[in-house]
């Protein structure tokens with residue numbers, strides 16, 4: 286194993302790790318030596334499959350059931366998870382939702398749900414886990430933004446674009462706060478990636494704008510996340526890494 290990608294002995298918590306980009310990340314980080322905590326809404330066949338893959342890589346795996354938008358609940362499950370698995374060194378804020386509606390028909394409930402999961406969720410886990418990282422003098426935080434937060438969504442979903450742009454501001458501010466205490470904080474902004482969150486209609490509408498000429502794979506986003514969790518990125522903080530086949534540059 287390349288030492289610069291070695292994260293053996295680290296404990297990583299991945300929100301929304303049951304499926305999609307989160308599951309690909311859980312498997313890749315496990316293959317490079319990390320024990321994995323998945324925080325997701327509830328146990329499902331998908332989450333069980335991801336946990337099994339982590340265990341098959343020889344690492345410990347734990348599922349904690351919680352909604353990232355619930356501040357008290359997230360604090361409680363993070364405390365419990367750290368008792369079981371040890372202190373969290375790596376936090377990947379990946380849980381996200383999209384609501385496929387445009388400015389004119391976004392309800393207040395849609396707005397709140399999209400902001401609460403995609404943006405407040407990041408605040409909730411960071412509030413629970415980053416102070417401990419800073420005390421110990423080591424940590425890696427990777428937040429999932431989106432091309433929608435960089436250039437504005439092509440689909441009119443202003444709530445999603447706002448949340449994902451907010452994640453970038455959060456990331457840069459936290460990088461300033463936590464950097465002096467050894468905690469690096471970066472964002473990854475995927476383009477169009479083949480997962481459950483992507484509708485066939487949006488996938489088709491996006492193709493003309495992708496220089497690499499295809500939709501991305503979850504594993505290609507996980508690779509960027511691994512890089513930002515590994516010793517290879519030890520002098521990078523406050524960065525947004527675009528992983529989008531050239532759709533936005």
Ligand SMILES: NC(=O)c1ccc[n+]([C@@H]2O[C@H](COP(=O)([O-])OP(=O)(O)OC[C@H]3O[C@@H](n4cnc5c(N)ncnc54)[C@H](O)[C@@H]3O)[C@@H](O)[C@H]2O)c1
Pocket residue numbers: 300301302303304305306307324325326351352353354378379380381382402429430431432474475476477478479480481482483
């Ligand atoms: N797929 C894409 O095209 C794309 C593009 C840009 C950004 N992203 C971002 O990447 C991240 C991962 O998305 P994905 O494509 O893997 O989607 P996905 O729908 O396949 O996976 C999302 C995961 O988050 C979990 N989740 C949803 N709401 C939650 C909540 N309130 N609390 C805890 N867990 C919750 C789901 O159960 C699921 O496991 C999201 O933040 C998404 O916005 C995806």
